Amino acid sequence: xxxxxxxxxxxxxxxxxxxxxxxxxxxxxxxxxxxxxxxxxxxxxxxxxxxxxxxxxxxxxxxxxxxxxxxxxxxxxxxxxxxxxxxxxxxxxxxxxxxxxxxxx
Amino acid sequence: xxxxxxxxxxxxxxxxxxxxxxxxxxxxxxxxxxxxxxxxxxxxxxxxxxxxxxxxxxxxxxxxxxxxxxxxxxxxxxxxxxxxxxxxxxxxxxxxxxxxxxxxx
Amino acid sequence: xxxxxxxxxxxxxxxxxxxxxxxxxxxxxxxxxxxxxxxxxxxxxxxxxxxxxxxxxxxxxxxxxxxxxxxxxxxxxxxxxxxxxxxxxxxxxxxxxxxxxxxxx
Numbered sequence: 001x002x003x004x005x006x007x008x009x010x011x012x013x014x015x016x017x018x019x020x021x022x023x024x025x026x027x028x029x030x031x032x033x034x035x036x037x038x039x040x041x042x043x044x045x046x047x048x049x050x051x052x053x054x055x056x057x058x059x060x061x062x063x064x065x066x067x068x069x070x071x072x073x074x075x076x077x078x079x080x081x082x083x084x085x086x087x088x089x090x091x092x093x094x095x096x097x098x099x100x101x102x103x104x105x
Numbered sequence: 106x107x108x109x110x111x112x113x114x115x116x117x118x119x120x121x122x123x124x125x126x127x128x129x130x131x132x133x134x135x136x137x138x139x140x141x142x143x144x145x146x147x148x149x150x151x152x153x154x155x156x157x158x159x160x161x162x163x164x165x166x167x168x169x170x171x172x173x174x175x176x177x178x179x180x181x182x183x184x185x186x187x188x189x190x191x192x193x194x195x196x197x198x199x200x201x202x203x204x205x206x207x208x209x210x
Numbered sequence: 211x212x213x214x215x216x217x218x219x220x221x222x223x224x225x226x227x228x229x230x231x232x233x234x235x236x237x238x239x240x241x242x243x244x245x246x247x248x249x250x251x252x253x254x255x256x257x258x259x260x261x262x263x264x265x266x267x268x269x270x271x272x273x274x275x276x277x278x279x280x281x282x283x284x285x286x287x288x289x290x291x292x293x294x295x296x297x298x299x300x301x302x303x304x305x306x307x308x309x310x311x312x313x314x315x
Contacts, residue, residue: 004299017146035140035143042242082302087192090190094185126258192296196279197279
């Protein structure tokens, strides 16, 4: 399967929306889902930190992964943003085709 | 690992609930998690559209994927619904066994 | 890719937070995202049950999976908790390195 999703955490809904819109306009993703009100816990400067974040899931073609990663990093406010990809195993074929079409594939 | 999850976006909580209940009753899935208040962005008719959706995650056996995909499409209001599957790599063994048992596997 | 995510459902935000904090303190995970207000549907004692849960996503090294699974089970209030892992395909390299560093890898 040549389709993947991106899992990115953002500092605010505005940031998630900015990244999603830019990548849509650049035809680097077909669609995005924003999950508001996420609570995140992680180590930072020697203590466990708690923050509110927005998770951004983006669907695209596998071969666009390097470009998407570069653009998310450029657009993101974090020094070391969480940018992960996961392989889609299967899917409803017309939706898979739609992802490819929307991203010029 | 012979267990997968489905990632489906729905137009409302009522729609996500209708699909989850139908597939539970038909023993095609073992359980479902509904994520409310998702904001989605995508291209539609030449412009970037924004919508509120509900994400539906469903856990089942890998060999039920074709049947689940067909039923979600039948029950779904969208012409081209987002129906994607992801392979579970590993898991707590009794929970994996429970998924199989609940789906007749 | 030697990084995975855990997908765990919890009975409350307090439970999700307790598990996330313990695993952070034990350096078994690098970070966690809590999704509040999830609605879950599943079979229980012969009927379809509905509950509110919190989904806990945790990022760690692949080789820590058995330890993390054991600790989540120990800390969790459920008899048969949903503990699943998914392989990360790729990611922003400094973030992948950060996950490894934070978990002693």
